[in-house]
Amino acid sequence: MTDDKIAVALRGITKRFPGVIANDSVDLELREGEIHTLLGENGAGKSTLMNVLTGIYRPDAGSISVFGRTVQLKTPKDAIDLGIGMVHQSFKLVPTHTVTENIVLGLGRGFSRVKLDEAQARVATLSKQYGVKVDPNALVWQLSIGEQQRVEILKILFRGAKILLLDEPTAVLTPQESEELFHTLRSMREQGHSIVFISHKLDEVMTISDRITVLRGGKNVGTVLVQDTNPQDLSHLMVGREIKFATFPKKESRGEQVLEVEGVDALNTRGLPALKGVTFSVAAGEILGLAGVAGNGQQELAQVITGLQRPTAGTVRVQGADMRGKRARHFIDAGVSYVPADRHGVATVGDMSLSHNSVLRRYREPKFGKGPLLNFNAAIGYARRLIKEFNISTPGHATPVRSLSGGNLQKVILAREMTTRHHLLVVMSATRGLDVGATEFVRKTLNDHRHQGGSIVLISEDLEELLSLSDRIAVIFHGEIMGIVDAETARIESLGLMMAGQRLSEVA
Amino acid sequence: MRLELRLERSRKLEYLVPVVSVLLSLVVCAVLLLSTGANPLAAYSAMLKEAFGTSYGITEVLVKATPLILCGLGVMLAFKMLFWNIGAEGQLHMGAWGATAVVMTGWDGSPWLMIPAMMLGGFAAGALWALIPAYLKVKLNTNEIITTLLLNYVAILWVAHFIYGPWKDPVSFGFPMTMQFPEGAQLLRLAGTRVHLGFVFALVIAVALYFIQEKSRWGFEIAVTGGNPNAAEYAGMNAGRNILLVMLISGGLAGLAGMVEVSGIQLKLLKDISPHAAPYGYTAIIIAWLARRNPWGVVLVSILMGGLYVGGETVQITMKLPVNIVLIIQALILFFVLGGDILSRYRLVFDRPGQRPKKAALSGG
Numbered sequence A: 001m002t003d004d005k006i007a008v009a010l011r012g013i014t015k016r017f018p019g020v021i022a023n024d025s026v027d028l029e030l031r032e033g034e035i036h037t038l039l040g041e042n043g044a045g046k047s048t049l050m051n052v053l054t055g056i057y058r059p060d061a062g063s064i065s066v067f068g069r070t071v072q073l074k075t076p077k078d079a080i081d082l083g084i085g086m087v088h089q090s091f092k093l094v095p096t097h098t099v100t101e102n103i104v105l106g107l108g109r110g111f112s113r114v115k116l117d118e119a120q121a122r123v124a125t126l127s128k129q130y131g132v133k134v135d136p137n138a139l140v141w142q143l144s145i146g147e148q149q150r151v152e153i154l155k156i157l158f159r160g161a162k163i164l165l166l167d168e169p170t171a172v173l174t175p176q177e178s179e180e181l182f183h184t185l186r187s188m189r190e191q192g193h194s195i196v197f198i199s200h201k202l203d204e205v206m207t208i209s210d211r212i213t214v215l216r217g218g219k220n221v222g223t224v225l226v227q228d229t230n231p232q233d234l235s236h237l238m239v240g241r242e243i244k245f246a247t248f249p250k251k252e253s254r255g256e257q258v259l260e261v262e263g264v265d266a267l268n269t270r271g272l273p274a275l276k277g278v279t280f281s282v283a284a285g286e287i288l289g290l291a292g293v294a295g296n297g298q299q300e301l302a303q304v305i306t307g308l309q310r311p312t313a314g315t316v317r318v319q320g321a322d323m324r325g326k327r328a329r330h331f332i333d334a335g336v337s338y339v340p341a342d343r344h345g346v347a348t349v350g351d352m353s354l355s356h357n358s359v360l361r362r363y364r365e366p367k368f369g370k371g372p373l374l375n376f377n378a379a380i381g382y383a384r385r386l387i388k389e390f391n392i393s394t395p396g397h398a399t400p401v402r403s404l405s406g407g408n409l410q411k412v413i414l415a416r417e418m419t420t421r422h423h424l425l426v427v428m429s430a431t432r433g434l435d436v437g438a439t440e441f442v443r444k445t446l447n448d449h450r451h452q453g454g455s456i457v458l459i460s461e462d463l464e465e466l467l468s469l470s471d472r473i474a475v476i477f478h479g480e481i482m483g484i485v486d487a488e489t490a491r492i493e494s495l496g497l498m499m500a501g502q503r504l505s506e507v508a
Numbered sequence B: 001m002r003l004e005l006r007l008e009r010s011r012k013l014e015y016l017v018p019v020v021s022v023l024l025s026l027v028v029c030a031v032l033l034l035s036t037g038a039n040p041l042a043a044y045s046a047m048l049k050e051a052f053g054t055s056y057g058i059t060e061v062l063v064k065a066t067p068l069i070l071c072g073l074g075v076m077l078a079f080k081m082l083f084w085n086i087g088a089e090g091q092l093h094m095g096a097w098g099a100t101a102v103v104m105t106g107w108d109g110s111p112w113l114m115i116p117a118m119m120l121g122g123f124a125a126g127a128l129w130a131l132i133p134a135y136l137k138v139k140l141n142t143n144e145i146i147t148t149l150l151l152n153y154v155a156i157l158w159v160a161h162f163i164y165g166p167w168k169d170p171v172s173f174g175f176p177m178t179m180q181f182p183e184g185a186q187l188l189r190l191a192g193t194r195v196h197l198g199f200v201f202a203l204v205i206a207v208a209l210y211f212i213q214e215k216s217r218w219g220f221e222i223a224v225t226g227g228n229p230n231a232a233e234y235a236g237m238n239a240g241r242n243i244l245l246v247m248l249i250s251g252g253l254a255g256l257a258g259m260v261e262v263s264g265i266q267l268k269l270l271k272d273i274s275p276h277a278a279p280y281g282y283t284a285i286i287i288a289w290l291a292r293r294n295p296w297g298v299v300l301v302s303i304l305m306g307g308l309y310v311g312g313e314t315v316q317i318t319m320k321l322p323v324n325i326v327l328i329i330q331a332l333i334l335f336f337v338l339g340g341d342i343l344s345r346y347r348l349v350f351d352r353p354g355q356r357p358k359k360a361a362l363s364g365g
């Protein structure tokens, strides 16, 4: 502990939850002025370790020292006082307040108008100093997810954090936004901040990190310098075996049209037009990718084709049947599966068990009961199957899904929706938050599904994923389809231009 | 001092909170009793002995528990779906009225026909009363806490109108009550006691609700809706229909409580079908909250609450203590349970002196 270059030293940290050891005597040293990546499969214990370091969880064993001093972190406030700040995956901002107000909120020092002006000036300085682009006067609801994340970063900088913990920040960012974030992180490093970064994307881990620590099953299995390693070694460390990266051959013949969308208009939650004259179709045995910057109508489109929202004009046909006036339940019965983007808020019930959640959209099927009765044993059997097939790490089927790790929760939703006998699968951000192994598995399953004649609408901001899986790619901008291109011949640059609002005719 | 969201919620606390709340409320009430010069230990032991120490006491406890179980089950079902029905008191009054209406037709027949007809009348009247706020919620998204509460006052006045007016017994010497019900309209009693068939109904319904909740598809829908309304919509559940159905049952059960009270205990419709100091319909809210959404819990807590009623009446008579002691203990229990629930979800954080924030912040972890 004489080394004054160590910002944080975790020694022998153990954290147990009912049925799992999330952290198993983990040692970790974060040096001053380094970007240190935590890598590990879903459920390896990354978030837990960070929550221990921010005083949210109390470890069962182990010690923490910050800048050479052994400390007891009893509450998040203790961590903040020591200069430790964390950006969680879901943000805790008040949408109707401005950026500055959100930043000072909770500081609890009774900010008056005058002081608010001061704060605003400081926010502006900070945002210039670290290259965090955000308007201090903007209202939070007007901001994109990426911008909201910047507010969270500013918030912890404002509190004087010297140690920043970022839990999968790039999972919700576009590649450009990720680049900007890395720029900010590097500038923080230059100014002496120490950063823990969590990500499942090995290429970005290789570009941004100084050192990398791999967790497996709650244990630290190695810390390496970035120049001494490569993605293959890292995945080997993480999973303990090779991961094969497959390419996905497209299907030669396509069948009948499964989904036909014609001239669909829809409103967003604020009552403003979100979709304008959207027309496209998806055939059996086809994956249609939908590319676009988040917030350009993808959410509304997904809701319209799954029956959760009624279009204000136009028609939606599933397997030739007009779905006008039909509810979500009829879409489910017609064989439409849906993986929404919001896994906590929409796709699961946090306090219910994994087995209950696994039949969330299927409890009406004869397989899961008779008449008015639900057969919970059948649900448990089904949940067990999902846990095995999708390699979900959980103490058991009775665990409330609230306590699953981010990636494992995503697996539960994907497993449920993908194992349903469906005709059409609508997936938003399918592999968000999944580790490399799970990502490959999900991609392969989607591909298999296509080859068995299923149809998929794949909504994503990840162009590489879209290009590798889709047969065709539609680009959406401001609620309009800019064009639909063949994935084989599509060029990334023209897709990028279309995502920025140019029509296919202008690009080609 | 601030509150912080606990990420690790404990199952133990869930059940510990109601128990500790009851104990704490007894302690606080003891202090109140001391300040009036009474001996709280003597009072409590007298209450306990009276309620659970004699066979007469026990039967009286069951008498009180009967309407409490019925109302409590109804409230519990609505709470489970996060529909805040605090209108059980009004629904109970309407149920009493609906059952009486069957008798007031002048029909004097066999109990095999009259009792089911009265049950149907009571259930239907309570259900209709509960459907008003449910419908308003579904159609206009009105706040059900306000509508159910206000309808309580309307229902009480509605009953008063009939017993002061058209249904008043001409030979009651001016008392606002109906004539005594004919024998065919009276619920069977256990010989020598006031325990009536209504208690059996209540137990049967508790079993039925348990099966609905734990074993049925519809019970699953209610649980999902209560757990995450967005997920319910995503799962294709019809929220509007479920609100109407749940309130139909919730109000119907409170209505049935009204029916068994007039047909099993009062044998006529009169003003105080529900004790003035601590009305059944409001006590049911505390019961549903203490019982943790569990029908067996409702039965158990209702019996304990019944004991509180019986014991309270006793100390009023023998120790000249105000019967309001029942209300005070109940209110304290509710207060502690609600407080305890907040503490099991959030944890209290004491800031070190010198950097104490001026405003209390409810910050998420």
Ligand SMILES: Nc1ncnc2c1ncn2[C@@H]1O[C@H](COP(=O)(O)OP(=O)(O)OP(=O)(O)O)[C@@H](O)[C@H]1O
Pocket (backbone or CB within 6 Å): A017, A018, A020, A021, A022, A040, A041, A042, A043, A044, A045, A046, A047, A048, A049, A393, A394, A395, A402, A403, A404, A405, A406, A407, A408, A433, A435, B007, B008
């Ligand atoms: N609050 C909790 N209650 C119970 N178990 C928990 C809780 N939080 C985490 N766990 C368990 O601890 C283990 C580690 O979870 P953690 O969230 O740290 O994983 P992770 O490495 O962040 O995974 P991911 O990449 O999926 O986000 C998992 O098995 C998880 O189920």
Ligand SMILES: [Mg+2]
Pocket (backbone or CB within 6 Å): A046, A047, A048, A167, A405, A406, A407
């Ligand atoms: Mg995590």
